[in-house]
Amino acid sequence: xxxxxxxxxxxxxxxxxxxxxxxxxxxxxxxxxxxxxxxxxxxxxxxxxxxxxxxxxxxxxxxxxxxxxxxxxxxxxxxxxxxxxxxxxxxxxxxxxxxxxxxxxxxxxxxxxxxxxxxxxxxxxxxxxxxxxxxxxxxxxxxxxxxxxxxxxxxxxxxxxxxxxxxxxxxxxxxxxxxxxxxxxxxxxxxxxxxxxxxxxxxxxxxxxxxxxxxxxxxxxxxxxxxxxxxxxxxxxxxxxxxxxxxxxxxxxxxxxxxxxxxxxxxxxxxxxxxxxxxxxxxxxxxxxxxxxxxxxxxxxxxxxxxxxxxxxxxxxxxxxxxxxxxxxxxxxxxxxxxxxxxxxxxxxxxxxxxxxxxxxxxxxxxxxxxxxxxxxxxxxxxxxxxxxxxxxxxxxxxxxxxxxxxxxxxx
Numbered sequence: 001x002x003x004x005x006x007x008x009x010x011x012x013x014x015x016x017x018x019x020x021x022x023x024x025x026x027x028x029x030x031x032x033x034x035x036x037x038x039x040x041x042x043x044x045x046x047x048x049x050x051x052x053x054x055x056x057x058x059x060x061x062x063x064x065x066x067x068x069x070x071x072x073x074x075x076x077x078x079x080x081x082x083x084x085x086x087x088x089x090x091x092x093x094x095x096x097x098x099x100x101x102x103x104x105x106x107x108x109x110x111x112x113x114x115x116x117x118x119x120x121x122x123x124x125x126x127x128x129x130x131x132x133x134x135x136x137x138x139x140x141x142x143x144x145x146x147x148x149x150x151x152x153x154x155x156x157x158x159x160x161x162x163x164x165x166x167x168x169x170x171x172x173x174x175x176x177x178x179x180x181x182x183x184x185x186x187x188x189x190x191x192x193x194x195x196x197x198x199x200x201x202x203x204x205x206x207x208x209x210x211x212x213x214x215x216x217x218x219x220x221x222x223x224x225x226x227x228x229x230x231x232x233x234x235x236x237x238x239x240x241x242x243x244x245x246x247x248x249x250x251x252x253x254x255x256x257x258x259x260x261x262x263x264x265x266x267x268x269x270x271x272x273x274x275x276x277x278x279x280x281x282x283x284x285x286x287x288x289x290x291x292x293x294x295x296x297x298x299x300x301x302x303x304x305x306x307x308x309x310x311x312x313x314x315x316x317x318x319x320x321x322x323x324x325x326x327x328x329x330x331x332x333x334x335x336x337x338x339x340x341x342x343x344x345x346x347x348x349x350x351x352x353x354x355x356x357x358x359x360x361x362x363x364x365x366x367x368x369x370x371x372x373x374x375x376x377x378x379x380x381x382x383x384x385x386x387x388x389x390x391x392x393x394x395x396x397x398x399x400x401x402x403x404x405x406x407x408x409x410x411x412x
Contacts, residue, residue, distance in 0.1 A: 080359020
């Protein structure tokens with residue numbers, strides 16, 4: 001008997017050979033998400049810079065970045081329940097509208113000289129909370145408007161878009177710094193969110209005809225029951241905790257290693273880091289083809305092992321070329337892995353549960369990152385960055401053997 005649950009039936013009237021670009025609801029969601037991703041990148045860069053200009057304190061900047069991670073860790077599983085209880089279209093509109101109001105308000109406070117550090121902290125937390133609320137609803141809507149055979153392709157397109165915007169990060173930073181005032185970036189972002197809000201209004205209702213069957217906590221428990229009952233997804237979720245931990249160790253040391261050991265200048269570092277984005281773009285482009293040729297279980301298993309090998313390259317890195325190769329492979333392989341995990345989660349989760357499952361798994365995924373990043377810093381002080389890279393590599397190899405032992409390799 002197959003370990004995976006039977007994927008939901010394909011929506012009537014939709015051919016498996018249909019191009020994803022001919023799916024109108026997908027197009028609306030894709031271009032809306034593009035507006036939002038560009039806007040989010042602007043304010044993610046602008047808020048810390050504005051705070052630094054205000055306080056000249058690097059601690060204030062890093063505190064801002066830390067606050068932006070909190071909504072995903074603390075609220076994601078609860079947001080998922082709310083997404084399942086309400087109209088996805090209406091919920092998305094409110095999430096975008098909330099971010100738009102925050103950005104315009106923060107721009108007004110800054111322009112008039114009334115903005116304080118606490119305003120940026122509160123705005124940063126709420127912006128990321130609303131952003132996650134929209135992304136959770138988007139996952140739910142994609143599940144409902146895209147036929148199952150095209151889910152991998154749909155997720156690949158979103159990954160390609162977000163990776164491309166990440167690559168453009170240095171260019172966006174340069175654009176912000178060219179503005180006559182940094183807080184003008186908030187106004188520009190607010191306008192981008194206004195366009196996204198208008199785009200969402202063009203989306204037809206995509207909600208499945210399932211009504212809330214109980215109170216908030218009953219539905220929260222139902223989400224956990226559904227996840228625990230889906231043994232393959234639950235086991236993968238637990239493994240992702242450790243995969244993210246090894247990935248966090250690798251990511252935390254890359255910039256330190258490049259600056260401290262390879263002595264790269266900031267301009268050189270920006271180019272080197274963009275290589276990972278190029279790998280991500282390639283991964284987004286080939287994952288649908290891989291999925292048609294190989295079972296998803298084997299693809300995920302191989303990505304776990306190959307990521308370990310790409311981390312291991314850094315143990316012997318003595319030049320920027322080895323660093324570039326490792327970053328390219330990591331970007332390529334991790335993108336394929338992430339898309340496969342997102343797709344498997346969508347395929348094996350009932351449509352009326354997808355918000356809760358996305359929220360719960362999203363929170364669990366992040367549990368190991370904070371500890372691994374903090375621990376890798378001390379490990380570097382005591383033993384050097386090579387030990388961190390070696391630990392990440394060995395960790396992935398161990399996870400690979402556990403993955404095989406749990407028979408997840410056989411997932412179809």
